[in-house]
Amino acid sequence: xxxxxxxxxxxxxxxxxxxxxKEALDASIPLVRSVLVFDNxxxxxxxxxxxxxxxxxxxxxxxxxxxxxxxxxxxxxVAAQVVGENSMIVQEPKQVDSANRVHFPFVLGLPLRTSYGxxxxxxxxxxxxxxxxxxxxxxxxxxxxxxxxxxxxxxxxEQVERMQDASRVVxxxxxxxxxxxxxxxxxxxxxxxxxxxxxxxxxxxDDETRSEFLTIIDEEADRLNTLLQNILESARLQSxxxxxxxxxxxxxxxxxxxxxxxxxxYRDLKIDIEASACPPVLADSVRxxxxxxxxxxxxxxxxxxxxxxxxxxxxxxxxxxxVYDDGPGIPPEHLPHIFERFYRAQVNSSSGSGLGLFICxxxxxxxxxxxxxxxxxxxxxxxxxxxxxxxxxxxxxx
Ligand code: ADP
Numbered sequence: 001x002x003x004x005x006x007x008x009x010x011x012x013x014x015x016x017x018x019x020x021x022k023e024a025l026d027a028s029i030p031l032v033r034s035v036l037v038f039d040n041x042x043x044x045x046x047x048x049x050x051x052x053x054x055x056x057x058x059x060x061x062x063x064x065x066x067x068x069x070x071x072x073x074x075x076x077x078v079a080a081q082v083v084g085e086n087s088m089i090v091q092e093p094k095q096v097d098s099a100n101r102v103h104f105p106f107v108l109g110l111p112l113r114t115s116y117g118x119x120x121x122x123x124x125x126x127x128x129x130x131x132x133x134x135x136x137x138x139x140x141x142x143x144x145x146x147x148x149x150x151x152x153x154x155x156x157x158e159q160v161e162r163m164q165d166a167s168r169v170v171x172x173x174x175x176x177x178x179x180x181x182x183x184x185x186x187x188x189x190x191x192x193x194x195x196x197x198x199x200x201x202x203x204x205x206d207d208e209t210r211s212e213f214l215t216i217i218d219e220e221a222d223r224l225n226t227l228l229q230n231i232l233e234s235a236r237l238q239s240x241x242x243x244x245x246x247x248x249x250x251x252x253x254x255x256x257x258x259x260x261x262x263x264x265x266y267r268d269l270k271i272d273i274e275a276s277a278c279p280p281v282l283a284d285s286v287r288x289x290x291x292x293x294x295x296x297x298x299x300x301x302x303x304x305x306x307x308x309x310x311x312x313x314x315x316x317x318x319x320x321x322x323v324y325d326d327g328p329g330i331p332p333e334h335l336p337h338i339f340e341r342f343y344r345a346q347v348n349s350s351s352g353s354g355l356g357l358f359i360c361x362x363x364x365x366x367x368x369x370x371x372x373x374x375x376x377x378x379x380x381x382x383x384x385x386x387x388x389x390x391x392x393x394x395x396x397x398x
Pocket of ligand 1: 298299302303325327328329330338343344345346352353354355356357358381
């Protein structure tokens with residue numbers, strides 16, 4: 001065994017180099033076999049939530065069991081025992097029928113122990129023997145220690161990822177509070193300013209001016225209301241409690257109505273529609289209109305003056321709505337995140353809360369559909385919504 005030791009040391013090196021634990025195990029098999037001959041190798045992990053031994057997570061047949069892989073033993077019972085007792089188990093048959101070795105497994109099971117406790121068991125199997133020598137058992141213990149370190153590392157990586165996620169959420173929430181305060185301050189400033197002006201005793205406002213000021217106050221109050229609604233809705237969509245009222249909806253008609261409303265609101269917005277009559281989808285028309293309105297208001301905000309193109313098509317299972325604008329588009333580094341809650345690509349520009357596209361995604365997903373964004377260089381922002389047709393849509397969750 002001694003001359004094999006350098007090989008074993010290479011095992012430690014390999015285990016630390018590979019990123020993925022399964023890759024590391026695969027790569028280490030020839031090395032392990034050079035110091036400890038086995039036919040089958042299996043790993044079992046404890047399910048963290050259920051505290052029971054999970055299914056086998058890794059299994060390789062490299063020797064005698066290879067051709068009989070399906071029937072060959074994988075030491076499941078020994079693994080359960082190893083985990084139950086948190087100790088090594090050697091199970092060897094009393095005698096062997098050499099004509100049928102696969103039915104006489106010599107099983108060596110060792111606990112996988114990490115710095116945060118027992119995580120599972122590694123099982124070595126030799127069909128028909130020979131029995132494990134004390135040296136080989138010691139060697140297996142060292143291999144098990146190396147394998148355990150893989151899970152220590154995996155655990156650490158997962159913890160780092162969880163912390164990164166959590167700190168990103170905190171950063172987004174801080175951004176959100178800053179954005180929302182700004183967003184509220186602007187309409188509040190208008191409302192306060194114009195109402196104080198109107199209340200001044202020393203000026204007698206003519207009807208036209210008074211009406212103009214009151215219209216501004218009215219519009220700004222609406223803006224505040226929409227903002228608050230968005231915040232509330234995004235919270236309800238996050239916890240999936242927003243009711244969706246499914247009815248058969250003609251998307252071509254819905255698109256036309258929404259476009260008319262958007263153009264009345266954003267005078268400079270030019271939208272052309274390419275939509276022929278199509279079968280209905282099961283949907284909540286108010287929510288779908290809200291999605292389109294959001295996309296149009298984003299186009300008005302982020303692609304001012306650029307024409308918007310809306311196209312409706314369908315295949316056997318879906319209807320697809322494409323909303324293309326010809327504006328500056330969305331930088332590639334932001335693209336994967338724009339549907340996240342509170343995410344804003346241009347934090348310092350235009351008004352916004354980072355909730356619009358999150359709300360769109362949640363609504364479309366509640367319809368059993370999908371929404372995606374692309375931004376081919378120099379071609380503006382492209383949004384694609386896919387909704388299941390009425391029959392398929394009946395399974396959509398509400
Ligand atoms: P916001 O309230 O910031 O508009 P959204 O969730 O609606 O939030 O959009 C997220 C981000 O996606 C925006 O901050 C903007 O940077 C980007 N975005 C959305 N639509 C477009 C578009 N049509 N063109 C360019 N950027 C866009």
